[in-house]
Amino acid sequence: MLQRYISREFLNNVILSLKYRAIVMKLVLSPLILFFSIFFAFPMMLFAENKSSDTITGAGAHFAWVIFDSLKEELEEKSGKNLLLFGKGSNIGMGCNAGIKIASQSTHDSPTFGFVCCNLSQAELDRKKLKIYPLADExxxxxxxxxxxxxxxxxxxxxxxxxxxxxxxxxxxxxxxxxxxxxxxxxxxxxxxxxxxxxxxxxxxxxxxxxxxxxxxxxxxxxxxxxxxxxxxxxxxxxxxxxxxxxxxxxxxxxxxxxNKTYPFHRRLSAITSLNPSDSVLTTINQVQQGKSFKTIAERFNLLPLN
The missing domain is CATH 3.40.190.10 (Periplasmic binding protein-like II)
Incomplete structure (x- = not known):
């Protein structure tokens, strides 16, 4: 516990020590991080090779992952496909950029989509040939x-x-x-x-x-x-x-x-797809946007649904 009276020099030393500890941890854990990165990436690579898969793969930012994971059973029933989701904690290479990458890799036989917790400009969507589906403000x-x-x-x-x-x-x-x-x-x-x-x-x-x-x-x-x-x-x-x-x-x-715009700090949670998403991916996203069950999830996490 920090003492009641603390100098600026001591505070700076605390921050620096945390940074040094982070550097050391990265050096020590780099091999493990590489291993787990491969471990988590491998199912997606394997799926991409399996053209007869009945699975939809979704990946991206944790805060949007929560929505799809909470509704997973319902979404699988609605789409008729298994749902494989990556993004919990946004660790091991996950996050908005991973969501964008996985969305762009979708094919008719291997459907994928992503989810992000940041707004994407129209210029970025056009450049990367993506569609965005707003879900909620957080x-x-x-x-x-x-x-x-x-x-x-x-x-x-x-x-x-x-x-x-x-x-x-x-x-x-x-x-x-x-x-x-x-x-x-x-x-x-x-x-x-x-x-x-x-x-x-x-x-x-x-x-x-x-x-x-x-x-x-x-x-x-x-x-x-x-x-x-x-x-x-x-x-x-x-x-x-x-x-x-x-x-x-x-x-x-x-x-x-x-x-009512009285709370000032927020961000938008969205799903993203390629320009030609499969019907099963669209069904999955539309169920989140339009389904009644999402209201329960939104209430639990104080999300403002956008559809």
Whole structure:
């Protein structure tokens, strides 16, 4: 636990030590990461070779993966095909870029689709010959450690913390401790998502810890009581997490508040396909967009359905 009074130099050393630890972990785990990358990629490569498969393969970002995984049984029944999904945790090479790649590899005999948690510009869709199917808007939660007495901040205060203008919790009515900013600034060239907080990566404070996964985000906000981070609302917090989402100007991160535009931070979850998707893929996506069961999933994760 960080001490009550802590110097800026000590804070910088903490952040640097975390970065060094991350480097060491990458060096130690690189062979394992390579192994598991092959392990997870192999089923998709095998499927691509199996032209008589009765399976639809979907892959991409965790936060959209949750939707399809939650409805998997219903989607299989509706499409008449098995559904093979990759993306939990967006680890081992998964994420928006993986979703785009798998979508572009679809054939009539080997149907595939992707899912993303970022907006794709029309220029990118045209260049990569993709179609996009909006599913829901997802609130971006602003996270603090549960021990932190702060439970509400204004939009301006959130932006000022992420930009580095506000450096100590006592500047927003909290304890006298420096703020440890933690970010996950993925898909930097795409619009939306974390850019609803600040429009560019360069606008975020330079002395911050940038993590590579949502799981790391939760871990570091759990480990450091002065941490400040962000995550999508579909993330399921385990029993070991010690984080909480704060209100923004006394507004909670709900679908209703996204709809009435009072909650400011959000991103769009979508499915993507090639320009000529198979009927089974379209059936799968349409069932999510139009089916009644999705409403239950949306309510569970505070998603705002778009269809």
């Amino acid at each position: 609130p971006i939660l602003i996270l603090v450690n549960k021990n932190n007495p702060i439970s509400n901040l204004s939009k301006k205060q959130v932006q000022s913390i992420f930009s580095g203008e506000i450096k100590n919790w006592n500047e927003v009515g909290g304890w006298n401790k420096p703020i440890v900013v933690i970010t996950r600034l993925h898909c930097k060239k795409r619009p939306g998502h974390w850019k609803t907080i600040l429009p560019s990566a360069k606008d975020f404070v330079s002395k911050r810890l940038n993590v590579s996964s949502a799981e790391e985000m939760v871990k570091y906000v759990t480990d450091f009581e002065t941490a400040f981070g962000h995550i999508g609302s579909t993330w399921e917090f385990g029993s070991k997490s010690n984080v909480k989402a704060i209100k923004i100007s006394n507004i909670e991160a709900t679908a209703e508040n996204l709809k």
